[in-house]
Amino acid sequence: xxxxxxxxxxxxxxxxxxxxxxxLVPTLMVLAVSLMTSNTPGEISPVFTLNNYKAIRDPLFLxxxxxxxxxxxxxxxxxxxxxxxxxxxxxxxxxxxKSLLLVLIIIPFWTSSLIRTYAIIIIIKTNGVLNxxxxxxxxxxxxxxxxxxxxxVLVGMVYSLLPFMILPLYAVLEKLDGKLIEAAKDLGAGRxxxxxxxxxxxxxxxxxxxxxxxxxxxxxxxxxxDVLGGAKSLLIGNFIRNQFLLTRNWPMGAAASMxxxxxxxxxxxxxYRSTKKTGGEAI
Amino acid sequence: xxxxxxxxxxxxxxxxxxxxxxVLIVYSFNASKFGTTWQGFTLKWYQNLLENTSLMTAAGNxxxxxxxxxxxxxxxxxxxxxxxxxxxxxxKKVIMSLVYILMMAPDIVMGISLLILFVTIHMEPGFIxxxxxxxxxxxxxxxxxxxxxxxxxxxxxxxxxxxxxATEFQTVRHVLFPMMLPAVVAGWLLAFTLSMDDVIISFFVxxxxxxxxxxxxxxMVRLGVKPEVNALCTIMFTLSLVIVMxxxxxxxxxx
Numbered sequence: 001x002x003x004x005x006x007x008x009x010x011x012x013x014x015x016x017x018x019x020x021x022x023x024l025v026p027t028l029m030v031l032a033v034s035l036m037t038s039n040t041p042g043e044i045s046p047v048f049t050l051n052n053y054k055a056i057r058d059p060l061f062l063x064x065x066x067x068x069x070x071x072x073x074x075x076x077x078x079x080x081x082x083x084x085x086x087x088x089x090x091x092x093x094x095x096x097x098k099s100l101l102l103v104l105i106i107i108p109f110w111t112s113s114l115i116r117t118y119a120i121i122i123i124i125k126t127n128g129v130l131n132x133x134x135x136x137x138x139x140x141x142x143x144x145x146x147x148x149x150x151x152x153v154l155v156g157m158v159y160s161l162l163p164f165m166i167l168p169l170y171a172v173l174e175k176l177d178g179k180l181i182e183a184a185k186d187l188g189a190g191r192x193x194x195x196x197x198x199x200x201x202x203x204x205x206x207x208x209x210x211x212x213x214x215x216x217x218x219x220x221x222x223x224x225x226d227v228l229g230g231a232k233s234l235l236i237g238n239f240i241r242n243q244f245l246l247t248r249n250w251p252m253g254a255a256a257s258m259x260x261x262x263x264x265x266x267x268x269x270x271x272y273r274s275t276k277k278t279g280g281e282a283i
Numbered sequence: 284x285x286x287x288x289x290x291x292x293x294x295x296x297x298x299x300x301x302x303x304x305x306v307l308i309v310y311s312f313n314a315s316k317f318g319t320t321w322q323g324f325t326l327k328w329y330q331n332l333l334e335n336t337s338l339m340t341a342a343g344n345x346x347x348x349x350x351x352x353x354x355x356x357x358x359x360x361x362x363x364x365x366x367x368x369x370x371x372x373x374x375k376k377v378i379m380s381l382v383y384i385l386m387m388a389p390d391i392v393m394g395i396s397l398l399i400l401f402v403t404i405h406m407e408p409g410f411i412x413x414x415x416x417x418x419x420x421x422x423x424x425x426x427x428x429x430x431x432x433x434x435x436x437x438x439x440x441x442x443x444x445x446x447x448x449a450t451e452f453q454t455v456r457h458v459l460f461p462m463m464l465p466a467v468v469a470g471w472l473l474a475f476t477l478s479m480d481d482v483i484i485s486f487f488v489x490x491x492x493x494x495x496x497x498x499x500x501x502x503m504v505r506l507g508v509k510p511e512v513n514a515l516c517t518i519m520f521t522l523s524l525v526i527v528m529x530x531x532x533x534x535x536x537x538x
Contacts, residue, residue: 004451008370015363015422016374019381022419026396033399086296089289101293103531108300110473111523112480114497115516118504119303122310125508129306162300212387220389223482227504237391237483244395244487254399257392268387 027261034254041248052255061239061256068236071150071225072218075157079165079214080207082158087169087206088199091176105166113160117224120156121147148230156228157218164217165210172206173199208274212267219260236260304520311513328514335511338499345479345496348410352417353474359418360425360474361467365455367426368433369441386423393420394487401488408490416488417478424477425470432466465533472530476523 037047055061090101108116123129124146131143146152176199184194200207222237236256243253311329315322332338366372367379385393397419401412436459444454460467482497489495500519503512 007452007455008366008372011362011366012370012372012378014359015366015382015426016378018359018419018422019378019385022397022400022415023381023385023393026400029399029403030392030396082296086293089293099531103527104297104300106531107524107527110476110527111304111520112482112497112500114480114482114500114504115307115519116304118500118508118512118516119307121504122306122508122513123303159299159303162296216387216389220391220483222391223501223504237389240391240395241486244398250399253395257395260389260392264384264387264389264392268384 030254030257030261033251034258036251038249038251044250049251052251055252056255056259064234064236064239067234068219071153071157071235072215074154075161075218076165076211076214078154078158079162080211083162083165083169083210084207087166087173090166091170091173102170105163105170109163109167113221114223116160117156117227120152120159120228124152124155147228148232150229150233153225153229153233156224157221160221160224161214161217164213168209168213169203169206172203172209176202205271205275208271212271216264216267219263307513308517308520311510311517313510316510328510329518331511332514332518337494338496338515341494341496341499344410344493348413348417348495349475349478352414352421352478353471355414355418356421356474357425357467357471360422360470361429361463363422363426364429364433364463365459367430368436369455369459382423382426385420386427390420390481390483394484397484398487408488409493412488412490413485413493413495416484417481420481420484421474421477424473425467428470428473429463429466432463436462469530469533472526472533476526479519479522 033044034052035048035050037045037049037051039045056065090105093101121128124131126143126145126147130146131140134140135143146155180198180202181194184198189197219235220237222235222241225233225235225238236259240253240256240260243249243256312324312326313321314325314327363378363382367375393416397412397416398408401408406412440458441454444458445451449457480497482501485495485498486501489498496519500512500515503509503515
């Protein structure tokens, strides 16, 4: 009995202590720093203030926030629009290439998104492959300036995050009971009605899980907007990084990070609610 | 008609995902330094990489951190999965939720929280801080990978081992562990990959004396397209490809 307790205590203590020391404590420290004063760059004085959160109403920061949310919404919507029909087709496919087709979606999931972002540059830069192809085909006379635009950042985000939308959607659609679709058809529902009233509601946990996996990273992947958008593009991730490394106003950066944490909890809560309602299991 | 449309659409998505990578790989063997035209096959860019000692040091550092952090995270994460599976204890729900939240947490939030921690306790940014951070972000991925495989286990087996006189540790070591081994290896591979690829968290917690590959690639990529970077990215992509294949094979044995 004591032997069982020893092993049990050891494994529980290990994970608990690790999470407390390297996750919980640092998070509380971020909260603490976000409530402190920064008089000069690089200096933090332990004087309580709410100014860092108030400063977030600054039009400049609001612009960053609005831009980030717009980018995250558009990226999520595009990934959903592109990914849903694709995941649906893949889940219905029963041929011999099934596992290969699935692995082809898993590979990008495991590949560094920095490397994949770099691959996008090769395609869209002014003397890149896309412009070369379009000019060779006579569609355009002058190369398109795609690099360092919002479009470039959007393409990079969708490219990096699309597999993160497809996989949870596929996981849910694959498990979808085909009999329910047949039942709907037998009861006289057309293709569209079956989709809107049966398939889509049942796949909602996948839609929300996928959206969550796309939306949050879009706000944070500062290197994508850095590399493809240049100095013009400032998302909340870039803002936080700059507060820490350029402006050296840590309290302000910590406050922005706390806002990001709150956004994360809201999204997790929405996901939790949705899986509870439909009885689906967490992915 | 519908079928052609479906195949056409899916092919387009695959093309979107793979054409850029394919072009990158082809260019890494292109003799032309600037233009987009093909000027013959070369391995020159790969040779340049090998001769770049500081780059090789960074690559060595990355492999070291990835191996160590994946191993530690696999031990801690697997033990956590065993604890969540076998035992009920006070605060279990909180710890489990923390594991899931940690997996979702934005990298940048984790990066700055660890930065603040290390600065507060006066730890010099470098190898140790990087290792601790990588173990931390890898733990939930290992734990969740292992836990998802445990769902299908027959709990009677563990009772039987106990009835036959096995101690708790023996039951875990000789009955549960062999069953979860494929998931443990898959978890290690995932952790290794995540560690090799991480940019954002490492960006905040490493120091100038300890360079790692993803941050080197980041600073190179910011300067634009270069054939050496093509070659480096091709190698990294190939590495990911090999790891995915191994983990797929491990996954298949389950069925």
